[in-house]
Amino acid sequence: MAIKEPPEEPEPDEVEDGAGEADEVNWKILWQTNCPPKIRIFLCRIMHNILPTNVNLAKKMEDRLVKDCPYCGMEETIHHRFLECQWSLRMWQSSLWCDRYNYADGESMEKWLNHVITTANPDTAGGISSLLWLLWNERNNRQLNGERLDEAVIAQKA
Numbered sequence: 270m271a272i273k274e275p276p277e278e279p280e281p282d283e284v285e286d287g288a289g290e291a292d293e294v295n296w297k298i299l300w301q302t303n304c305p306p307k308i309r310i311f312l313c314r315i316m317h318n319i320l321p322t323n324v325n326l327a328k329k330m331e332d333r334l335v336k337d338c339p340y341c342g343m344e345e346t347i348h349h350r351f352l353e354c355q356w357s358l359r360m361w362q363s364s365l366w367c368d369r370y371n372y373a374d375g376e377s378m379e380k381w382l383n384h385v386i387t388t389a390n391p392d393t394a395g396g397i398s399s400l401l402w403l404l405w406n407e408r409n410n411r412q413l414n415g416e417r418l419d420e421a422v423i424a425q426k427a
């Protein structure tokens with residue numbers, strides 16, 4: 270699926286459970302993250318919970334109810350995609366940030382990402398952002414084409 274439209278403000282009732290618990294998102298710092306603009310837009314879409322995971326797509330498309338992660342079959346929320354899926358965990362473990370940058374079990378994606386961009390040094394924040402981007406693109410290859418790269422290869426690109 271093409272991901273070209275700019276981020277938009279979600280309606281309050283579209284926000285996934287867990288969103289809104291985040292500390293105040295520091296948009297200024299997010300926009301200064303050391304990564305290409307397309308990845309910054311991607312980070313904004315994560316923060317607004319409008320990335321088209323299968324759970325978010327199912328909310329918008331009444332006739333499409335498949336919410337499953339293309340790797341493990343659990344519901345594919347943004348939180349699952351990047352922080353909890355076993356496939357994603359293997360990729361994290363192949364990267365420099367094996368502990369997912371101090372991720373605490375159950376922490377919301379928004380809170381965790383805000384924590385990354387406000388506390389990590391610029392190179393680390395940029396590297397983690399790139400890793401999330403690569404993970405998302407690999408997921409899209411898998412979802413759309415059935416292609417699959419080795420997790421270690423993805424981690425080394427970040």
Ligand SMILES: [Zn+2]
Pocket residue numbers: 338339340341342343349353354355356
């Ligand atoms: Zn999964």
